[in-house]
Amino acid sequence: MKGRASARVFRRRLSRPPAATGSASSPSSVHATKAARCMSRSPLLWFPMQLRKALQAGLQSLLERQVPSAQLAAELLLMHVLKQDRGFVHTHPELELPPEAADRYFRLIAERSTGKPTQYITGHQEFWGLDFEVTPQVLIPRPETEHAVEAVLELARREGLDENRRLKIVDVGTGSGCIALALASEFPRAVVFATDISRSALVVASRNAVRLGMPERVKFLECDLLTRFLDGDFTFDFVVSNPPYVARDELHQLQREVRDFEPQLAWGGLERGDEIYRRLFPQALQVLKPGGHVVVEIGYTMRDAVISLLGSPWIEVDVRADLRGIPRVVSARKNPQPTG
Ligand SMILES: C[S@@+](CC[C@H](N)C(=O)[O-])C[C@H]1O[C@@H](n2cnc3c(N)ncnc32)[C@H](O)[C@@H]1O
Numbered sequence: 001m002k003g004r005a006s007a008r009v010f011r012r013r014l015s016r017p018p019a020a021t022g023s024a025s026s027p028s029s030v031h032a033t034k035a036a037r038c039m040s041r042s043p044l045l046w047f048p049m050q051l052r053k054a055l056q057a058g059l060q061s062l063l064e065r066q067v068p069s070a071q072l073a074a075e076l077l078l079m080h081v082l083k084q085d086r087g088f089v090h091t092h093p094e095l096e097l098p099p100e101a102a103d104r105y106f107r108l109i110a111e112r113s114t115g116k117p118t119q120y121i122t123g124h125q126e127f128w129g130l131d132f133e134v135t136p137q138v139l140i141p142r143p144e145t146e147h148a149v150e151a152v153l154e155l156a157r158r159e160g161l162d163e164n165r166r167l168k169i170v171d172v173g174t175g176s177g178c179i180a181l182a183l184a185s186e187f188p189r190a191v192v193f194a195t196d197i198s199r200s201a202l203v204v205a206s207r208n209a210v211r212l213g214m215p216e217r218v219k220f221l222e223c224d225l226l227t228r229f230l231d232g233d234f235t236f237d238f239v240v241s242n243p244p245y246v247a248r249d250e251l252h253q254l255q256r257e258v259r260d261f262e263p264q265l266a267w268g269g270l271e272r273g274d275e276i277y278r279r280l281f282p283q284a285l286q287v288l289k290p291g292g293h294v295v296v297e298i299g300y301t302m303r304d305a306v307i308s309l310l311g312s313p314w315i316e317v318d319v320r321a322d323l324r325g326i327p328r329v330v331s332a333r334k335n336p337q338p339t340g
Contacts, residue, residue: 048096048097048099049096049097049102050093050094050095050096050097051078051082051089051092051093051094051095051096051097052093052094054078054097054102054105055074055075055078055089055093057106058074058077058078058105058106058109059071059074061106061109061110061113062074062109062112062113065113067112067113067115068255068257072118073112073118074109075089076118076122077105077108077109077112077118077121077122078105080108080121080122081101081104081105081108082101108121115256115257115260115261116257116261117140117257117261117262119134119140120134120135120136120140120261123135125140125141125176127141127143127145127146127176127178127182128146128149128178128182128185130178130181130182130185130212131211131212132176132177132178132181132208132212133176133204133207133208133211134176134204135204136261136262136263137198137200137201137203137204137263138175138176138198138201138204138205138263138266139175139176139262139263139266139267140176140262141175141176141178144297144322144323144326144328145178145179145242145297146182147297147320147322147328147329148179148240148241148242148295148296148297148329149179149182149183149186149240150320151240151295151318151320151329151331152169152183152238152240152293152295153186155238155293155295155331156187156237156238161237163186163187163188163189164189165187165189165190166189166190166191167187167189167190167191167237167238168190168191168193168234168235168236168237168238168289169183169187169190169191169192169193169236169237169238169240170192170193170194170195170226170229170236170238170239170240170287171183171192171193171194171195171218171240171241172195172225172226172239172240172241172243172280173195173196173197173225173241173242173243173244173266173276174194174195174196174201174202174205174220175196175201175204175205175242175266176201176204176205176208177194177204177205177206177208177209177218177220178208179194179240179241179242180192180193180194180205180218181205181208181209181212181214181217181218183238183240184214184217184218185212185214191219192217192218192219193218193219193220193221193229193236194218194219194220194221195220195221195222195223195225195226195228196220196221196222197222197223197224197225197265198222198263198265198266199222201263201266202220202221202222205218205220206220225276225279225280225283226239226280226283226284226286226287227283229286229287230283230286230287232286232287234287235287235288235289235292236287236288236289236292237288237289237292237293238292238293238294238295239280239284239287239288239292239293239294239295240294240295240296241276241280241294241295241296241297242296242297243276243277243280243296243297244265244266244267244268244269244270244276245268245270245273245274245276245277245297245298245299245302246267246268246269246270246273246299247268247270247271247272247273248269248270248271250273250299251269254267273299273302273305274302274305274306274309277296277298277306277309278309280294280296281294281309281310281314284334285313285314285334288334289334290334290335290336290337291333291334291336292333292334293331293332293333293334294314294331294332294334295329295330295331296329296330296331297328297329298327298328298329298330300326300327300328302327303319303327303330306330307319307330310330310332312335313334313335314332314333314334314335315332315333315334315335316331316332316333317330317331317332318330318331318332
């Protein structure tokens, strides 16, 4: 619902008196109590409050708590409460926020101020143009991970493997399912598997497959890396992964949003940082067809270390940088003519 029609409905909602929550409370006393509660959180506030004022107060509160990307967070939380898009919020700054909505908004602002990521509060994150459910059981998909999806598309295109080919792809450490489902959406005929060692992550990933209209497209498996495929019954064109790679001595560089709220199993906290690549590459070699590709996301200092782990069974080693120029994705092709 957009534009004027949406604003009309919103105004109609505003014209209803606020519902009383306690038997002894009149609507106006409930309103006053909520206003007072809100006032105690921020001296700037008093009902009725316009969207612009609410946004300013929310932003101010987040800035005081040094929340990163505070403007974006303040907007997203208001959009979430209003169930409206950014355009609505910015084109109707004078609209008055219903007291219940204001109360909810400032409760969410307080939650965000503790460091809890906005996406865990709203329950959503967009990836590859798809809307993913996210919970604290899964890593929040990052925009830079889209480069891993791009790399698979580019390599497939380069080899003339178009969307009609029945490619076999496995996403290792699927989390929310973002890479696997993005690839399934790009290759409608592909057979896509996704593994994760976390059962609770796989529950979220399966829900995402359903809500994105691809319930049968990805087979989710609970297993350690690629161990379910090592018997050789199934071989792949692509092994793709965004594995955990943060080393213990890099912990202090993590934002509290990641360190305190995202699952450690997802981001790492590993002794060295390269442990998963060390195990993944030999397994990928076993499950890939001759000439198949491995595509992995890497940490911003890991380029040389990861390349050195690949060695002679791999050819056409390539590194892609993200939009900030940071090496982000390493790909390599399994040598179709192994040298003994
Ligand atoms: C960095 S997250 C990536 C999640 C998702 N692919 C993304 O890009 O947002 C790494 C994922 O690997 C999973 N994981 C960690 N160790 C694993 C292992 N040994 N085998 C399979 N999955 C593992 C974690 O549970 C987590 O979901």
